[in-house]
Amino acid sequence: MSRTNYWKILGKTIIKCFSRETKQSLLKQQQFFLNPSLLQPPLFNYVSYIQFISEFKTKILITDILKDVNIRMVTQYETIKRLLFNECWSLFMNQCFKIKSIRSSNIELFFKHPRSKNSLSSLSTLECWHCSKEILELLKNVHTLKHLLIFVGQTNDIEPLILSQKNLKEISFYYDSNVAQFPFKNRKTIKHLSQSLNILRFDRGICLSSPIISSFVNLTELEINYKSSFGEENVQILEKVSLPHLEILSLKNVRGEYLDIYAKLIDNTRSSLKVIDIRCTDISTSIPPPLESIKYYLHVIKTKCSKVEILPIWLISNISLKDFEDLLATCSRVKKIIIHILNTVSNSDTVLAKPIFYLLALKSSTFLNVIHLIGRWSFSNLDLQDFFELWKEMKRKPLKFNFHNNIYSHYIIKVCEFYHRLGVVDSGTINYTKPCKYY
Template identity: 55%
Template sequence: MILPEDCIREILEQLSEDKRTLYSCLITNRTYCQFVVPILWRNPWPTFNSLTNELERIYWKILGKTIIKCLTLETKQKLSNQFQIYLNPSLLQKPLFNYVSYIQIIPVGVINQLIRNNFEEIINYNNGEQLEQIFNKEFWELFIKQCKIKSLEIPNFNIFEYPESKIHLSSLSILKIFISYPKEMIIELSKNVHTLKRIEIFLIYIYEDTMNDIENLFISQKNLKEINFMFIAGQKFIFNNKKSIDYLSNSLKILELCSCICLSANIISSFINLTELKIFYHISLYHDEGIEILSNVILPKLEILSLVNVKGEHLSIFTKLIENTKGSLKILYIHIQKSSPIPSSSIDYYFNIIKSTCPNIEVLPIWLISVFYLKNFEDLLISCPKIRKIIFHFKSIFTPNNNFIPIDIVLAKPILILLSLKSSILLNNIHLIGRWSFSSLDLQEFFELWKEMKRKPLKFVFNNNIYSHYIIRVCEYYHQKGVIKKGTINYTTPCTYYDDSK
């Protein structure tokens, strides 16, 4: 039986994130090739740290040559005749596909990579700066004229100098922009682009009139759902237009704050339909300015809260924010910096708030540091009947007298037994992070009890820094028995000891 082409296309679309499989399909036959090439070329750029330096350089050279082939013959002749740039005869040939026309995502750095990896010798030999500007202009003109762009990181010039941009940016859905870029360009974006669903704003050198222009950009969108503010310490974004606040209060679903809290508590709380809030800090550039305002933020529809690279000393502030979600929270991710202890009083407060205000929680991080918290933990499991994933973190603590206590080992057996007997029937994902102590018999007893209680097959992740063969053997055995469906056991060097692919 031969599948209709529409079915083949749909199947391949479902594999759009699996490039390895798509590359295999590419050489199957002509039909597959015609469907796969446009999918692969939507976002052809290598991801950060995905390749070694040498492989990345080779990748950019091959990619660049293919893109150069897509330049018009007129442009190639101009480079050769006007600027004396020799192009290999193979680059003058017309490509099998117009690959560039399929590109939908353009980060601003890709053009610099294309120039550096394909014309570096020419630029170094000649008038480097002038030639670099010429190449930059030609590549941008190629993309603007031929790509139906969905995601764009705006360059530092008015992209609307190209008349075609008004057409080819008409379906843009993701925009990344520096607030310091020319005012005229932001105004042009407001006039010509109305389809944005996500805006990422880099806050550098903020001026009041620029903030007004950004607010107008917000209002000009038909369906803006996500905003990401990225900024340096000390920068604040102040809303001056009530119309923009009213618009975002109805429209905005996801808010991300990177490196600092740049909005007031009242403004964040005004986004009443917000369902996801993400706060991310860079460890090397940690600025806690404004973090205290989070305890005054009220988001009654928030379902997902992510706090990444935060400090343990601020857990009580985050817990107050959790309390102010009024029971709507479903997914909670808190990643506390490795060297940042947590006050013991903050852990108590956190447990009590989760028990009393989070009946719908499904994904939950926990800090268990001694058996004294077992009763609290049992009450929490009973109070949260929808938990499907639980992440146990092992952390050092501060006592009420601010004495630092480095806890070396946490006994795992009583916790595992409680999980088997008292946790939600939906629970099927357990992560143990840190130095958890249990014997081979303890682990077997847990898995046998899990099996006896007819619980769902389990994803079991154990992240420790002490190598032990018995953990591997026990997990492999219960993986074969179907008690564990997948998982990893990580030591100093992460390793997968049983199948995590099914």
């Protein structure tokens, strides 16, 4: 089913749940002619099952509904659009009694409704774009939040809401480049969060100091997504962050030149990390990790990450195979490994894949079943064939093999397809100018 058809079907289902009076009003006052099937009452009260409500997605839904309607005047179109939007909100408040998530820039729409107290008694996720005294008053009966999304610079008075939550597990901060830090005004708020907070996310940049982040001692997951470079001036904060129970570290759209800082953050954990997800921006437009940073990172992985299951690493031709072999021996629980090859400026320096393949087949974790190679690797179709044969001989788990390179090879694709048919390779993608899936 296409995305457009999905929204149309969902929209028509919701319209069918409108009251008879609302449908008649659309016809008489707006000349909005509904399909006869939509005039009939629904077989079930579908809307009562809705638990996740998004202002943005509701607007998409209404726009798709109106695509098939012949409305000549712009003013009439906007009037009907606004009317449908308000009717949807009213329907949600009247019919949805166990709403779990609200994502809206105008949450007053919900909380000013007479039935909001009952409908929102189980609310667990709230996206808060701004936080006035009026909104806090409307939120005073909500104590069940598990996930709070905060827009930095517009919700600086949200601490009373945080303090009123019984078991807040996750906070996401949306960074504003005009605001350096989120201003916690009450130390009780930090102490309150330190008892329950497990997941901390930063979108576009870090807006808390290292002492505050480190105070959340029960954090098991930290995610930072820069999306652009304007927030990266705060990346130094990570160097002094200490999170002893961190299990998942996700750093997206970061620059490789800061690899030593990411390694320092990992070094400050207590061997608890299971997932390391570091995704650098395009190395062709950014500075790659220096050799010393790569060596320090590999050392930290070997000494502090014995439990890691998902692991990205960076290699260069003058990194010894012994270092790579030692890393594989230490990380005995790895299920997925992503290996980035960094080349010199001349692009003439490549890493020979054959010895790496050999070590992966013979020395890696028995749990390993996903290998992702990125960069200018040097191997032939025969090298890859030998690797798959050795993988088969060792009776390893079926492998998901991904290869990201801009050098096309018809022969390598054929080898992957052949061993996929044999069951040695479970699935995979080779990304050239156009991705080639061989499963």
